[in-house]
Structure formats: C-alpha cells, structure tokens
Amino acid sequence: MDVSSEKPVYSALVKNLRAGRFVYTGEAEPHKTTDISELIEAFKVLKGYVVAINVTDNPTAYAYMSSLVASYLIQRETGIETIYQLTCRDRNRLAITADLLGAYALGIRNVLALTGDHPSVGDNPQAKPVFDLDSSTLVYLIRRMVDEGVDLAGNEIEHPPKFHVGIAANPNAEPLEPELLKIERKVEIGVDFIQTQCVYDIEVAKAFLKEADRWGVPVLIGITPFKSVGMMKYMIKYVPGIKVPEELQERIIRAKERGGKQAVYEENVEIFTDMIKELKRTTRLAGCHMMAVGFEWVVPKIIERVEGGRPSYLSL
C-alpha cells in the first residue's frame, strides 16, 4: 500500500490528488474593494469544474482585500474549497502565525506558501518589505504548526491547525537548476502539492514534469488563457521569464484577424485543450491550475473539452 495514502487528509483538493484524480483549480484575485460579490458570482460558474480556488494575497504587491477574508467569503458563498495564498512580504512570523490560526478557525484547509513580490513592483512602492520568513521557512512554520502543534519558537498551540501546504514553482525559470534545488529544499520539509506559474511551451512543461517525478509531489501546471492579443503581448513583455512559442502567438493573432474576440476565445479553448490532453497522455501531471482572472467562464469550456463533461471529484 502506498504510504502517502495513509497520511491524514483535510481537504477535498488533497483527497482527490491522493486518489489520483486529475484536478483543476481556479484563481480568484480580490481587488482594492470592500465588495467581492461580482467575483463570487463569477466563480459560482466553476462549481463542479474546479476542486478548489486559489485566492491571491496582494498579487504583484498591490494592496487589495485580505486574502484570508476573501478565502473565507469565497469558500462560504460558492461552496468551493479555497487555497489561501499567503506571502511573507507584508507580515512577520507573529502576524503569519496569527493569520494561520485564524484561517483554520474559518474553515480553510489549504495554504499556498509564497515569498511574495517585492513592494517595488506594486502600487505602494514606498512600503517597508518584511520578509521575516520566505517561502521555505513558511513551509517549515506550517509543518511545525500542523505536525508538532507548536509555533516557530516552539510555543505550544492549543487545538493546532490542520492544513495542507502547497508551493509555487516556475518551470520557465532561467537558470532552472537553482529553482529546482529550491523546490527540492521545500519538498524535503514536506509539501502536499505544487502549482506552477503559467506555461505555454509544452516542452518546458514536459521537461519540468520529468524533473518533478523524483519529488513524489503532485504538480498542477499553470494555464493562463489569453483574453486578448493585447493581454498576450503584455504577459510576454512583463512576466519574468515567460516563454510563449511563436506558433502559439500567431494562432491567437490570426484568430483575432479572422473572427475578433469570439474567435480568440475559441482558439484558446483549442490550444489549451490540446495542450492539457497531450500532457495528460505523456506525463504524470496531477492537474491544472487555471488562472483566468476576469475570464473565468472560459475555464469550464476548456475542462469540458478535455474531460468530455464535468470532472467527477471525490468529496471530503
């Protein structure tokens, strides 16, 4: 019997991953607002298609609604489990410990441990960066809380939390070896899943998944459909290290010329359906992390084409 299947399971995400079900996750980005009802409505469309939704924590260092609060609200209102993204940029170990205790009390069971973008790229570049911890030591803190019931200093926690912890990875990283060594560093501490940055080059995805085989941790490849030609060009220009094959760029541009927006949507569905099918056929890919911010409705269309209908997930 596989030892990993004996490990306790706290979330539907990890239950499905451990059972070998191919899973899809979504990504919600709360903005600078006190009202996320529109976001919640957009994600109701994904019910049954994604097993969980990531909720971003001040992405690219823009000060938005707290990811903890948004994770709770989205989980409560949509009935879809959330993956609480937690960065080390804005909080020291005290605040992070406090937020994790609160997250468990609010029913959150998945945490994605991130370092966080530097304030200099955000909308409050004058902010003092914290980084008391980093993604590795955040994983270490969560492991201590969950496995030993203590905080970083070894102080005992009454009713310790039970979380599954995930990490991010960048298959596009250049050079790649330090990125791989960093992932291994975290895998050795103990992680339950890996979600990658968006990948467009299938060879990059395959090479990364081959490396990932030795880690024994399920990998969800990041998929970000192109909402428009402009968005594609923006991604290529501003996302560090992103590689979009020429052929793929041309397909999107030609679709735009051929039939405008609608054709771009359809081309996206074609491109990513083929890509996911190919990866499912040739690698041990565990799932896909669908990052379609403001473009959520395209996600069910891709999933239906790949799976031939709604995926069937195990409930917790």
Added chain:
Amino acid sequence: MIITEQKPLEEIKEMLDGVEKVFIIGCGSCATKCETGGEEQVKAMAETLRGWGKKITGWAVPEECCDYRFLRRDVLRPHKEAVQEADMLLVMACGSGVQAVAEVMGKPVAPALNTKFIGVTERLRSFHERCRACGDCLLFYTGGICPIARCAKGLLNGPCGGQANGKCEATQWQTDCAWVLIYERLKEQGRLDLFKRLRLPKDWSEWSKPRERVWR
C-alpha cells in the same frame, strides 16, 4: 566602509535656517574616501555657507569622526573657542559620526550627509552594499555572498520567482539576483549541498535593539 552621500543643499539650508555661526566637522576616514566629508568637501561647504551669509567659525577633519578620542584630540582641543562660538555644528560624516559629535561637543548638530550603507569600493566613486550588520554572519553557507545585503528581499532561501536570467525584478532588472550568484559560486566550488539546505528563520532579537559591545 560606511558609504555616505551629501544631502541636497536645500535640505542643509533649511536645517541652518536662522543659524548665524557654523563650525564644520568632516571625517578623515570613510567620508574622506567617499569624497563626501574630506578636507576638500569641507572647504567647499564652507564656501557655500558663506554664500548664504553664514559665518564659519572654523572647521576640522578629525582622523575618525565616530571616535570620541579623535574628536577630543583633533577638534575639541585645537578648536575649543571656534566650536564654542558656533550656534550649530554641521557634520559631514556618517550617522555614527554625527552622534559622536553631539555627545562630545555638547552643541546642536546638523548632518550634511545621508548614510547609505556598509559597502565595498570597487574603484573610485563606485561603492556597493555588502553587509547589513545582521549580527550573525552566514557567509560560509552562502559562498561568501550575503543574501541579507544583496537580495532585495533579504531571503535566506532563494532564489524567488522575481529573477530572470540572473537579474532582479525588484530593481527593474538593474542588479544581479544574489541567489543566482550564490548558486553559481557554490556550484563552481562543488558545494551545492550548502545551497540546497534549509536555513532556518533568523533570530532578529539581537538585531532589533540598540547593540553595544564593551570588552573589559
């Protein structure tokens, strides 16, 4: 050494608003090497201040401005009356120097420089930050490259996702990613095991309070 940079003249002028008599103190050590508080810069500052209608009661460049003994020997004893006469001491040294002057002279002080960092001198006028005085040196484990000083996030376990081709996003790709440098250095030395190991969160308890060392 401590790298300093002169404050904008407007700011110096504002600090000296209403002040008539000024004594200027430079520094014979770091600020001289930085060309921000040497004899030449002190004299030029005196000229500027005279242009603003100030009276310069005197000036001095002690061997080291941050050392009470040199301040007594090189400033207080030879320039006692000129220092006494001044309403304000304009100090062209690092923050430690300014505070040492305030302690030893017992007069109001105004800093003419901003203290930037502890760095190395690559060549004339080319300084680079290398140490944050974190109090617990980890250079053995990081191939002699300090991530506290050289990684924009001060990460102990990099690199982060903000590097591309060995450059750092946080500095608009202007500086090297410290963790890629560490990786390359350790790889060259066949010590990637050091790179991969987890470095536990730093103990900042010593760092976050006033530090002093008095040996007897």
